Amino acid sequence: MADVMARSGVITSCGRRFTVCSHRGGGDGKPFVPGSLRFSSGSDFLGSSLAEKMSSAKSPPLKSSLQPVAAPSQQTQRTLGFVKAMKWWEKGIQPNMKEIESAEDLVESLTGAGDKLVIVDFFSPGCAGCRALHPKICQFAETNPDVLFLQINYEKHKSMCYSLNVHVLPFFRFYRGAQGRLCSFSCTNATIKKFKDAMAKHGTERCSLGPAKGLEESELLALGANKDLAFTYEGGSADKPETITEPSKELTPPAPKPSIAVTAWR
Structure with missing residues (x-):
């Protein structure tokens, strides 16, 4: 059995072929132990390991299609507030x-x-x-x-x-x-x-x-x-009678009378 597996390859469910390299069992009755697995890349389907592709491939940065929404203007806010209030x-x-x-x-x-x-x-x-x-x-x-x-x-x-x-x-x-x-x-x-x-x-x-x-x-x-x-x-204040004051007049003092000298006749 070991000789058969050593000389043959196995086709996986995804279409890839791998070869079993093993140490052949001797006559001492020890069980067959596979040494290593070598995958062949002969198949076009998943030509390399999926894990290798995922690790090596660099995905492009995601671009969001969402655009930022502009804040409403002060006039719009006042209008909305006026309608609500x-x-x-x-x-x-x-x-x-x-x-x-x-x-x-x-x-x-x-x-x-x-x-x-x-x-x-x-x-x-x-x-x-x-x-x-x-x-x-x-x-x-x-x-x-x-x-x-x-x-x-x-x-x-x-x-x-x-x-x-x-x-x-x-x-x-x-x-x-x-x-x-x-x-x-x-x-x-x-x-x-x-x-x-x-x-x-x-x-x-x-x-x-x-x-x-x-x-x-x-x-x-x-x-x-x-x-x-x-x-x-x-x-x-409009109902109160107005007080009318006449302008003051300056009083002119009377002119002095001329003095008459009296001469006594002797």
């Missing part, structure tokens, strides 16, 4: 609608409106009636571009609303020029006729004799006395 009272805003930030902002907006009709809208984010009425207010603002709409968030300005005697929502006040406050009322979608009637009555253009009045004197005093507000008001 938009509240219901910020939707549908028209150019003639403005949210009041402070008591001073309210006073300046009213006095700076001139002869325009100004509508102050008091609302609250948690007020269902305010939310339902908001789209219609935006429609009124769109169809009346000459009217100024001022929005006051009750939750942000509770102390200011308390000084202005606003205790029900939604609530509206109409102002115009030197006349000051024209009317004030509360209405919802069910009573929207109040708003339409007030717009028809006070929406016509007119010219005021004098500067815009804005808030009432009592309201200004209440805002100035409110310690929670950074607003000061010293009082209506």
Whole structure:
């Protein structure tokens, strides 16, 4: 058996042939021990050892087809943040609608409106009636571009609303020029006729004799006395009578009389 294997080759399952080189067993009955295996590279299939190919071959560096994603620009981030942070009272805003930030902002907006009709809208984010009425207010603002709409968030300005005697929502006040406050009322979608009637009555253009009045004197005093507000008001100096002082006249002393000499006759 040893002689046969020594003189023959073996074909492996992958088609390669190897030759067994061994020490032939003697007559002492020792078993056959193969000495070495020599592979032949006569076959074209896997012409060399797979391990040798894997160790010798240098694989090219992998190139990723993924391209780096550019970071969004600041304008895009601001736009996305604005869309995510938009509240219901910020939707549908028209150019003639403005949210009041402070008591001073309210006073300046009213006095700076001139002869325009100004509508102050008091609302609250948690007020269902305010939310339902908001789209219609935006429609009124769109169809009346000459009217100024001022929005006051009750939750942000509770102390200011308390000084202005606003205790029900939604609530509206109409102002115009030197006349000051024209009317004030509360209405919802069910009573929207109040708003339409007030717009028809006070929406016509007119010219005021004098500067815009804005808030009432009592309201200004209440805002100035409110310690929670950074607003000061010293009082209506315009109502005080002006004191007219005449220019002083220089008094000219009288001219001295000429002295008369008296001669005594003896």
